[in-house]
Amino acid sequence: MTSSIVGQLHETLAHLKSQQQYRHLPNLEHQGRYVVHNGHTLLNIASNDYLGLGSDNELQAEFFEQLAQLPAAQLPKMSATSSRLLTGNDIQLQALESEMQEWYQHAVCQQGMSASKSVLLLNSGYHANIGILPALTTLPVNTLILADKLVHASIIDGLRLSQSKLVSYRRYRHNDYEHLAKFIEQAGPTVKRIIIVTESVFSMDGDRADLPQLVKLKAKDARIELYVDEAHAIGVLGETGLGLAEETQTLADIDYLVGTFGKAFASVGAYIMCDDIVKQWLINYMRPLIFSTALPPINHAWTRFILAKMPTLSDQRNHLAQLSTRLSQAISQLQHTAPIQQNLSYKSPIVPYILGDNARTIAKAQQLQTAGFYALPIRPPTVPANTARIRLVMNAKLTSEDCERLIQQL
Numbered sequence: 001m002t003s004s005i006v007g008q009l010h011e012t013l014a015h016l017k018s019q020q021q022y023r024h025l026p027n028l029e030h031q032g033r034y035v036v037h038n039g040h041t042l043l044n045i046a047s048n049d050y051l052g053l054g055s056d057n058e059l060q061a062e063f064f065e066q067l068a069q070l071p072a073a074q075l076p077k078m079s080a081t082s083s084r085l086l087t088g089n090d091i092q093l094q095a096l097e098s099e100m101q102e103w104y105q106h107a108v109c110q111q112g113m114s115a116s117k118s119v120l121l122l123n124s125g126y127h128a129n130i131g132i133l134p135a136l137t138t139l140p141v142n143t144l145i146l147a148d149k150l151v152h153a154s155i156i157d158g159l160r161l162s163q164s165k166l167v168s169y170r171r172y173r174h175n176d177y178e179h180l181a182k183f184i185e186q187a188g189p190t191v192k193r194i195i196i197v198t199e200s201v202f203s204m205d206g207d208r209a210d211l212p213q214l215v216k217l218k219a220k221d222a223r224i225e226l227y228v229d230e231a232h233a234i235g236v237l238g239e240t241g242l243g244l245a246e247e248t249q250t251l252a253d254i255d256y257l258v259g260t261f262g263k264a265f266a267s268v269g270a271y272i273m274c275d276d277i278v279k280q281w282l283i284n285y286m287r288p289l290i291f292s293t294a295l296p297p298i299n300h301a302w303t304r305f306i307l308a309k310m311p312t313l314s315d316q317r318n319h320l321a322q323l324s325t326r327l328s329q330a331i332s333q334l335q336h337t338a339p340i341q342q343n344l345s346y347k348s349p350i351v352p353y354i355l356g357d358n359a360r361t362i363a364k365a366q367q368l369q370t371a372g373f374y375a376l377p378i379r380p381p382t383v384p385a386n387t388a389r390i391r392l393v394m395n396a397k398l399t400s401e402d403c404e405r406l407i408q409q410l
Helices: 003-018 057-068 084-088 091-110 125-136 153-162 177-186 211-219 276-285 297-312 314-335 358-370 400-409
Strands: 028-031 034-037 040-044 118-122 143-148 167-172 193-199 224-229 256-260 270-274 350-356 388-393
Touching: 057 297, 091 118, 091 270, 091 297, 118 125, 118 276, 125 153, 125 193, 125 224, 125 256, 125 270, 125 276, 143 153, 143 177, 153 167, 153 193, 167 177, 177 211, 193 211, 211 224, 270 276, 314 350, 314 400, 350 358, 358 388, 358 400
Parallel strands: 143 167, 143 193, 193 224, 224 256
Antiparallel strands: 028 034, 034 040, 118 270, 256 270, 350 388
């Protein structure tokens, strides 16, 4: 690397620092629901461990105790050593796919619906979102993708990778379905396929998509397919934890239901629930699947262990909803973003405290850390300009007292 390139890198990084947008990796030690940061023990309110399973030492001990009962030859391996198409398609992975499919089918039947979906496991939510759309649009069909303005960066990258002479995309205003409907109306007869892409719970604002409204839009035009990313809803919403689609009884109407295990599941990996013919298509055309080493079987064994417990965690989900609603009420009153009311509907465990200015947000995060809370500033370009915020995240291991202490600090 030449000295001039090094100089440009240094100059650009210095500019990021001056704009309060410089990122660095924190040094952390995890201790249950706390983290140790710069020598201080802080209550963790920045993690996506919504059900607190990742910090549950007793749960992990139970898992390892189960493993200890197995003969050495049956212990899940620590590495897959190759892609699924070579030797990485381990029995743990196949069993997890089957059990996820059974979970879906049970939820659909409980809602009195009829739908059949296959499950395909992937290495991460990022792998899923940068790979699924490009694979789906490999067909030589004039396709329009319509994505919510606030979808995750991984979906945006997937959109960009999908662009071609036959594939274009547009972004509709966040949760603005009239704007989305106009885009659909403007799609001429040469457009043979329309894919609507949204998150169910949005990662930075914590609000929800209106899945029933999207299903109604889909019913009006046979060209429409729905792609819903449930990364921040899986495990958190729904009677058995299957997400917002379960809660809103729209499971059977969504063509591509995507989710991750790295948040409420306290594991790693991702999945898509789709028609079996789509699954086979992805196996043949999805590059992140074809060219990535599969996750270690031990990870899939842990995810299966969590999945078996997921439908029984209603108490944790209810407690999480109560904490999140209380915090949302308090912030609504602080910011006067809505009429003061005590019956704000529960959206998600993600509660943004929007301060706008980068420096002010960093100062507020520092104040919260001084008070014993591991809270982090979220700044552009992760969020739109002038919407820097503290992303407060509730989890089921927090107590009502923890929540009230946090509100006092806000």
